[in-house]
Amino acid sequence: MENPLVDILYTQNWDSSTKFSIKVTKPLHSEVTPYQRIDFFDSETYGRFFTLDGLMMVTQKDEFAYHDMITHVPMATNPDIKRVLIIGGGDGGTSREICRYKHIESVDLVEIDERVMQLCQEYLPQTAGHIAKEPRLHLHFEDGLNYVKNKPDASFDLILVDSTDPIGSGEGLFTTEFYRQCFRVLSDDGILINQHESPYYQFHVKEMRKAHRKIKDVFPIVRVYQYNIATYPSGHWLFGFASKKYDPVRDHQVERWEAFGLKTMYYNSQIHEGAFALPTFVNEMLAGTDPNTLPIFPHKDYVE
Amino acid sequence: MENPLVDILYTQNWDSSTKFSIKVTKPLHSEVTPYQRIDFFDSETYGRFFTLDGLMMVTQKDEFAYHDMITHVPMATNPDIKRVLIIGGGDGGTSREICRYKHIESVDLVEIDERVMQLCQEYLPQTAGHIAKEPRLHLHFEDGLNYVKNKPDASFDLILVDSTDPIGSGEGLFTTEFYRQCFRVLSDDGILINQHESPYYQFHVKEMRKAHRKIKDVFPIVRVYQYNIATYPSGHWLFGFASKKYDPVRDHQVERWEAFGLKTMYYNSQIHEGAFALPTFVNEMLAGTDPNTLPIFPHKDYVE
Numbered sequence: 001m002e003n004p005l006v007d008i009l010y011t012q013n014w015d016s017s018t019k020f021s022i023k024v025t026k027p028l029h030s031e032v033t034p035y036q037r038i039d040f041f042d043s044e045t046y047g048r049f050f051t052l053d054g055l056m057m058v059t060q061k062d063e064f065a066y067h068d069m070i071t072h073v074p075m076a077t078n079p080d081i082k083r084v085l086i087i088g089g090g091d092g093g094t095s096r097e098i099c100r101y102k103h104i105e106s107v108d109l110v111e112i113d114e115r116v117m118q119l120c121q122e123y124l125p126q127t128a129g130h131i132a133k134e135p136r137l138h139l140h141f142e143d144g145l146n147y148v149k150n151k152p153d154a155s156f157d158l159i160l161v162d163s164t165d166p167i168g169s170g171e172g173l174f175t176t177e178f179y180r181q182c183f184r185v186l187s188d189d190g191i192l193i194n195q196h197e198s199p200y201y202q203f204h205v206k207e208m209r210k211a212h213r214k215i216k217d218v219f220p221i222v223r224v225y226q227y228n229i230a231t232y233p234s235g236h237w238l239f240g241f242a243s244k245k246y247d248p249v250r251d252h253q254v255e256r257w258e259a260f261g262l263k264t265m266y267y268n269s270q271i272h273e274g275a276f277a278l279p280t281f282v283n284e285m286l287a288g289t290d291p292n293t294l295p296i297f298p299h300k301d302y303v304e
Numbered sequence: 305m306e307n308p309l310v311d312i313l314y315t316q317n318w319d320s321s322t323k324f325s326i327k328v329t330k331p332l333h334s335e336v337t338p339y340q341r342i343d344f345f346d347s348e349t350y351g352r353f354f355t356l357d358g359l360m361m362v363t364q365k366d367e368f369a370y371h372d373m374i375t376h377v378p379m380a381t382n383p384d385i386k387r388v389l390i391i392g393g394g395d396g397g398t399s400r401e402i403c404r405y406k407h408i409e410s411v412d413l414v415e416i417d418e419r420v421m422q423l424c425q426e427y428l429p430q431t432a433g434h435i436a437k438e439p440r441l442h443l444h445f446e447d448g449l450n451y452v453k454n455k456p457d458a459s460f461d462l463i464l465v466d467s468t469d470p471i472g473s474g475e476g477l478f479t480t481e482f483y484r485q486c487f488r489v490l491s492d493d494g495i496l497i498n499q500h501e502s503p504y505y506q507f508h509v510k511e512m513r514k515a516h517r518k519i520k521d522v523f524p525i526v527r528v529y530q531y532n533i534a535t536y537p538s539g540h541w542l543f544g545f546a547s548k549k550y551d552p553v554r555d556h557q558v559e560r561w562e563a564f565g566l567k568t569m570y571y572n573s574q575i576h577e578g579a580f581a582l583p584t585f586v587n588e589m590l591a592g593t594d595p596n597t598l599p600i601f602p603h604k605d606y607v608e
Binding site for chain 2: 009015016017018019020021022023043044045046062064065200201226227228230234235236264265266267268270271273274275276277278279280281283
């Protein structure tokens, strides 16, 4: 758009009274699949970005924060992980990061909507460029819950749930049944990382707490860690870390991870541990001792 | 506004292609002082909020994050702090938090624009309600740089620079001369905390790096810590910690701080240390080894 009289805005309503808008330099592609609507846009600040059912998924500017934090935290907790399952993640960013570990033997990626991956291969080589060239990567275009149901026990050392919010096609990935199946197909060393929503706006808080309660019913060790990503609602997002025996802070393998020699833009050995230190209101939301949402007047009870 | 056909939006351009908008339920007050424009609004999600020259300052929903992190980090590093200087902070939130420590002897608050404080006392009792009742609080309505220039050496144990961005009336608070004067009026135990901008959008990155370089020229110990505040651009914000002898992590006084028995919504002893673990790209920006802004294609150099 060179016309100074015209702006094309992509706008996500972060909640009923909050709008986040990006000036679009060029709408690139838009289609409706059996699963969802997919859109690609170009912008100045964020480079290229894509949305599913209108919700922001990946921008070129800040995808590294999400993909670093979903992969390197478990890999630095158990550097012997060899068999990885990615549920969702059709943009390829998560498998790109995991495939940087030369010792990983196989990565199964289960994406319900093949068109997401095809379009990311066409429009987002930054995240999807490795897919066609990576022999360890095995693609499965089916429902994630169905896929894990049909796998034998202890098939994987790591499951990364790289999903949308628990609405539409991502909903089954936030159920107790799904977490139970994940537990079963994980080895005794197994770790599950899942997209754990955000502690700021009411919708995300509600889903965060629901997902957290369900995972705690299934896994003996459950921790939550945070990262910043400005293009997701509030910019303050969480991953869940669930495992059968490893604690991500107690069992943090600093030297072994540093020996991999990976250059990362967000993750490092300090933030690995720092990210598990959550603000008090987040701890209280996760523990379920506070009201459903962050109170508007947090100080009224205790300021003298 | 009860009319479904009408929205009143407060919109801040976070950068040239990013807009953050809040639906306003009621514009409350707007005036232009000799220093700036001041506006107060009501909203559903954020409660009441106010802006200076249009930029977001305080919302009822999330001000606790900023005010917790600017005050409790230094107080838990040196719990013997007794004489505090606040530069800016006319909304009262910082002095509210600092005055929760019973052993603090005096708090000098230097706000250039008396109207900010008067209006916050009228419209934002959540942050300004204590001001009229607090005998240890001494108000000075003048320029912050002038104020410190005229104070004797070693007058304070802690300086909190609770400023706007380095444009307009806040500009003098981001100069080497200001940091030198702060160093002089601090005791040997002295700590300076300053609003350190944000590592995401180009304008803030530039100012963050300029301020950081200047402080490093003046203080022997300089650290940076992060916190989340969704209503500031990108949601990812920083404070600078500068001191003559204390390191906030090495000298963290967990037990002494816990003994104060303060209930906080954001700060806790874990996040005190976790907040100093910064993402790699922030470390690189602060060290000055990266280009001026976060690259759009962070992976192009090192993805295999």
